[in-house]
Structure formats: C-alpha cells, structure tokens
Amino acid sequence: MKQLALRITVALSLITTQPLWSQASEIPSAAPTQAAGQTPEQRGRHLLDEMLLALGGDEWLNRNNIQERGHAARFFRGAPTGIVIDFTSVRQFPTANRFDADRIGFITDKSIIxxxxxxxxxxxxxxxxxYEVTYKGKAELPKDQVDDFYRRRDHSIESIYRVWLKAPDVMVIAEGTGMVERRLSDKVTILSANNDAVTIDMDSTTHLPLRRTFEWRNETFKDHDEDAEEYADYHTIQGFPTALTITRYHNGDMASQTFLLKVEYNVDLSPDTFNPEVLLKKKQ
Incomplete structure (x- = not known):
C-alpha cells in the first residue's frame, strides 16, 4: 500500500508540474532584445535619433539660448538641508559665431524695510x-566648483549631440530596458575613444530623456564617483518639451532638486550678459 501511494504521489506530481514547465517556457525572456537585423550600435543610434526628434529635432538642437527662473533645494547624503535658493539663469548655446556661456543670478530679499x-x-x-560677480567686483570661483560645472556640461544631453556623436571612434550601445521612477526606459550608453562614457535612459513611450548618468575618477580618493540627473514634469514650451523638475544625485544620494517656474527660449540678450567685467549695480 505504501508503494502504491508513493507511485500515485509521483504520478500526480508529474501531471501537475508538466503544465507549469510548459507555461514557464512560454514566458518572454526579460533579457534585452534587438530589432530584427539591428546591431546594438544601430539600435542605440536609432534610439538617440528618436530622442532628438521627441525633443524638437533640429530646431531644439539649434536653439540660441534658454532662460529660466526657479528655485533649488539642497540635500546632504539624501537628506534636506533646509537651504532653498531662488535663481534666474541664462544659457547660451554655441555656434560658429556664438560662444557657450551661462549666467546664474541668485535672488534674495531686499531688506525688512x-x-x-x-x-x-x-x-x-x-x-x-x-566667476562670482557683485557690485564690488569679480572673483574666480574655486577650482573644484569649476571642474564640477564643466564636467556636468560636457556630459549633458546637448553635448551628446553637439560633441560626442560627432567625435571619431565613438561607440553607441543599446543596453536594453530599465526603470526610472516607475517608468519603463530604453537605456543607451555613448562611449568615447578615451573610454569616457555617458548613459541615457529615455522614456520607452515618449522617447524623452528620463535620466543621464556618468562616472569619473576621483583624484583625491582614487575611486570613481557617479553623477546622475533625472528629468520629470515635462511641459511643452514654445514647441519644446521641457522638464520642469530636475533632480541631481551624487553616488546615489540626492544632492539637489530644481523646480523651474518659468522657461523661455531664444530671448534677446544684452551683449554684456556674459561679461564678468561688467559689475552689478548696487541695489538698496
């Protein structure tokens, strides 16, 4: 009787598990797949073309400038510091007749009176x-702050199209899909000839950028640091989809969060906008 019960148990187990094996074999693999006939390089470049088109195509790429007003909250190791800065900024994009430059003004209260x-x-x-410019004069900013600013600019989305993709021996690799803040993303890495890399996660539906990530060697500690920016709350302004919330991470910890209240493109600028020799007027 015991042997009969054992045979029945084994038989039942085979009957119940066989359909499960069949069902499991029909589940699509989560591994990244490429479109038919496309290499990872071709797929990556195709995705970058789709992202550029979603951002506004050649008109986006050939913008003169962008002017923003908003406020930024600072964090330390992911925790808020309580520091919130109101600012206005202008970025001028480079062309054959125009240089790359930024101007950031910090807004404060005049006085109690x-x-x-x-x-x-x-x-x-x-x-x-x-440079830091006031009504008293100008001063050069610390080297580490300058290095950080230009490092992030050199790995910006604008830089990918203006510089990286035009450089010789650059590689573009589609790395499959991922998740950014519960949104399905297509991940693409651009690798330069000197092994510098930047990775973009773009929304799999809209193709708009969700996250930009890169690493660099920390000369002080002889290891690698990671810088990431996430883009959210897109609104179409003057025909260009524009992220109004930008969150920056350093080594996985939130470092700052910027909320844009007003954005304008292609504004008329004074010739002295980016001249550090022109001091501010003293305001009472």
Missing amino acids: FPGKKIDIVQIWTAGKG
Whole structure:
C-alpha cells in the first residue's frame, strides 16, 4: 500500500508540474532584445535619433539660448538641508559665431524695510572659467566648483549631440530596458575613444530623456564617483518639451532638486550678459 501511494504521489506530481514547465517556457525572456537585423550600435543610434526628434529635432538642437527662473533645494547624503535658493539663469548655446556661456543670478530679499527681491550675486561661466560677480567686483570661483560645472556640461544631453556623436571612434550601445521612477526606459550608453562614457535612459513611450548618468575618477580618493540627473514634469514650451523638475544625485544620494517656474527660449540678450567685467549695480 505504501508503494502504491508513493507511485500515485509521483504520478500526480508529474501531471501537475508538466503544465507549469510548459507555461514557464512560454514566458518572454526579460533579457534585452534587438530589432530584427539591428546591431546594438544601430539600435542605440536609432534610439538617440528618436530622442532628438521627441525633443524638437533640429530646431531644439539649434536653439540660441534658454532662460529660466526657479528655485533649488539642497540635500546632504539624501537628506534636506533646509537651504532653498531662488535663481534666474541664462544659457547660451554655441555656434560658429556664438560662444557657450551661462549666467546664474541668485535672488534674495531686499531688506525688512524695503520689500521685494534683488539679485546681488551673479555667477558667470565662460571660456572654461567661473566667476562670482557683485557690485564690488569679480572673483574666480574655486577650482573644484569649476571642474564640477564643466564636467556636468560636457556630459549633458546637448553635448551628446553637439560633441560626442560627432567625435571619431565613438561607440553607441543599446543596453536594453530599465526603470526610472516607475517608468519603463530604453537605456543607451555613448562611449568615447578615451573610454569616457555617458548613459541615457529615455522614456520607452515618449522617447524623452528620463535620466543621464556618468562616472569619473576621483583624484583625491582614487575611486570613481557617479553623477546622475533625472528629468520629470515635462511641459511643452514654445514647441519644446521641457522638464520642469530636475533632480541631481551624487553616488546615489540626492544632492539637489530644481523646480523651474518659468522657461523661455531664444530671448534677446544684452551683449554684456556674459561679461564678468561688467559689475552689478548696487541695489538698496
């Protein structure tokens, strides 16, 4: 009787598990797949073409400038510091007749007696340097701050199209799919000839960028640091999809979060906008 019961148990187990094996074999693999006939390089370049088209194509790539107003919250190891900075900024994009430059003005209260806001400190970034300008004069910003600013600019989405993809021996690799803040993304890595790399996660449906990531060698600690930016809350402004929330991470910890309140493209700028020799006017 015991042997009969054992045979029945084994038989039942084979009957119940066989359909499960069949069902499991029909589940699609989670491993990244390539479109028919496409190599990872071709797939990666195709995805970058789709992202550029989603951002606005050649019109987006040939913007003169972008002007923003918003506020930024600072974090330390992922925890809020309580510091919130109001700012206005202008970025000028480079062309054959126009240089790459940024101007950031920090907005503060005038005083208890005189209500309102004023900009009494400006940072100007041009020609590989950074300056702090007030009504008293200008001063060069610390080297580590300058290095960080230009490192992030060199790995920006604009830089991918303007510089990286035009460089010789650059590789573009489609790395399958991932998740960014519960959104399915297509992941593409661009690798330069000197082994520098930047990775983009783009929304699998809209093809808009969700996250930009790169690493660099920390000369002090002889290891690698990671810088990442996530883009959310897209609104179409002057025909261009624009992320109004930008969250920056350093080695996985939230470092800052920027909320844009107003964005304009292709504004008329004063010839002295990016001239660090022009001091601010003293405001009462």
